[in-house]
Amino acid sequence: METLLVVGAGPKAMSVAAKARVLRELGLPAPRVVVVESHAVGGNWLPSGGWTDGQHRLGTGPEKDVGFPYHSTWARGYNRAIDQAMIAYSWASFLVENGSYAEWVDRGRPNPHHHVWAEYLQWVARKAEVDLVTGTVRRIRPAADGWLVSVADGDGSVTEIDTDRLMITGPGHSGRALVDHPKVLSIAEFWDLAGKRRLPPSSRAAVIGGGETAGSAVDELMHHDVLTVSVISPAATIYTRGESYFENALFSDPAKWRALSLRERRDVIRRTDRGVFSVRVQENVLGDNRVHHLQGRVVRVAEQGDGVAVTLRNELRPDQAHVFDLVVDATGGQPLWFTELFDADAADLVELAVGGPITQARLETSIGHDLAVDGLDAKLYLPNLAGVAQGPGFPNLSCLGELSDRVLGGVSTRSMVGAGGGSGERRPGWPQTGPLG
Ligand SMILES: Cc1cc2nc3c(=O)[nH]c(=O)nc-3n(C[C@H](O)[C@H](O)[C@H](O)COP(=O)(O)OP(=O)(O)OC[C@H]3O[C@@H](n4cnc5c(N)ncnc54)[C@H](O)[C@@H]3O)c2cc1C
Structure with missing residues (x-):
């Protein structure tokens, strides 16, 4: 079984881990998902994570949970089963399980406080029995057929994890200020x-x-x-x-995104995502x-x-x-924070794939349908940089279910191609098409 290592146990990791479990339960191929987290599941939504005091409310509705929009399209014959199975990890299921669903509805479905969103993510982690490694990713270097990821635990001892595929999440550091001054x-x-x-x-x-x-x-x-x-x-x-139906629809369903010009896409992102209150x-x-x-x-x-x-x-x-x-x-995250983790060989590989020194613009335009950098043999998924190329909802909470479909659909389809007896034949009833796009 292939391994997919995810850096950071936020909503993206939970979405991918829960969906991988659902795929396996349905008898479909899926990688083993290992999540490395330095702090806690949902850590960036807790006061101790450095991005919030936990008391502010989510901007997006919590129904945009780890399965949203519940519309898998890549696994012919299994799509509705995947959607239904993912409902077990939904925000509504979380509330039903802890007995507060009716109260939430009666109070007018308020957006939860950040710390409650973290509780939801922790519930998903428990329910999906996520394979969690506590530690901080310190270094990433290429392996023969994947990546070697060095993880330091609380005591500073370092373990190296060999993974076929790698996904990076999160906004980077929140502890840096423009200058070092008490005010x-x-x-x-x-x-x-x-x-x-x-x-x-x-x-x-x-x-x-x-x-x-x-x-x-x-x-x-x-x-x-x-x-x-x-x-x-x-x-x-x-x-x-911009939060009307028309803007939101582009976030939930990025199908139309690739038909827009680069200028139109950047215009949508400027109005709806970057630099807006x-x-x-x-x-x-x-x-x-x-x-x-x-x-x-x-x-x-x-x-x-x-x-x-x-x-x-x-x-x-x-x-x-x-x-x-x-x-x-409060200038926010550093989109390229993870490049500090690359050793020289990893940086060289990525530079070769994107056609020059690593810049945000080069990486953004090199993200393929599966949210990985095109042209790299070992998959490197960068959903936080997939907005321009694949859809404005991938970096945020707008289509986590579509995100996990893109990441795992690619993996599963490849595995399925070999599943018919090593001849490249596909098993009857399994997806006959590759990922969309
Ligand atoms: C105040 C605030 C409010 C926001 N509200 C919304 C909203 O309402 N709706 C929305 O769509 N988006 C919102 N966002 C944007 C939000 O950050 C993203 O949508 C989303 O959280 C990103 O999820 P993620 O899974 O990529 O990472 P995160 O939830 O950020 O998780 C990343 C995790 O990685 C861990 N980590 C970091 N470095 C390492 C390392 N080296 N090794 C191991 N682990 C590491 C962190 O501890 C953290 O737990 C908000 C952002 C902020 C700052």
Whole structure:
């Protein structure tokens, strides 16, 4: 049986692990899924994970769970069975099992707090009996027919796992700030202090960033004693996420995505995903005249008196400095964080596959239908970078069921080709087609 190692036990890992189990239960081939997690299942949704205090609410509905949209199309003769079996891992099943389904419905189906979403993911892990390795992935290097992944446990001892396929998830580090200064907080420091009600007193606060991470930080700051909150981003304004049926449908079902031009795809992502505040955060901000937007790219942060001066650059205007007594670096994740784990040989292989030095743009356009980098013999799945090439829902929570279909459908179909007796013949009744697209 092939092994698929997933870095990070977030929603993507849970979706793939639960679906692999369902496929096996239906007698279909699926790899053994091993999930390596440094912290806890759903760790980035817990206060200790450094991205939230756990008390903010999910922006997307929880029905967009590990099986959503429950519409497998690749396994002819088995698709409806897969969809039905995945319902056992749904948000509704979680609530039914812990006795709170009726209450959730009667309360108007509220989006859960982040820490409750983590509880749901932990429930999926238990129910699917996910093969979990506790440790931090430190290094990735190529093996003869896959990858060698070094994992350090809490004591610092390192084990090497040999895997056929590798999937990377998560946004990277939250502990970095623009500069090392007590009044400039990384997002991890911000949530740590906010959770302990120990944020430094501030009258003029600034949040750098215009996306979900910044939105949550602004939302939180409004509950503290501040005179002004300036949101700093390079865009002309703080955009609101488009959340109508038409936008949502493109996230749930990326079938139409590849028919759009690259310019149209980037336009959809700009309006709906990157650098936008959710409607809920915007509604909170709307009624609070302490919140303002400052346009510009931060080029310098320097101590000035009791505060810090932040210099903003805009193309058509001279640089401007603004003084704050608290600055939160909420610029969000680093999409290429995992490349730090590659040894020179792994980096060379990826560079060869993408046609030059590793950049976000090169990787984004090289992601194939199965959400892996095209042109690599050993599969490297990068769903967080699959938005442009495959669909805007793959990096987030919008179509986790489709994500696991793409990843496992490719694996299973390949295995099935050999399952007919080594002659390349396919077993009757098993999928006769490869993945879509
Ligand atoms: C505040 C906030 C709110 C958000 N709300 C929404 C929302 O409502 N809807 C939505 O669609 N998206 C939302 N997002 C985006 C969200 O991050 C992604 O949608 C989604 O969580 C990514 O899931 P994932 O499985 O890739 O990783 P994550 O849930 O981020 O999990 C990654 C895991 O990897 C682990 N890890 C990291 N490095 C290593 C390593 N070296 N070795 C081992 N393990 C490691 C971490 O501990 C973590 O548990 C939000 C993001 C933020 C910051």
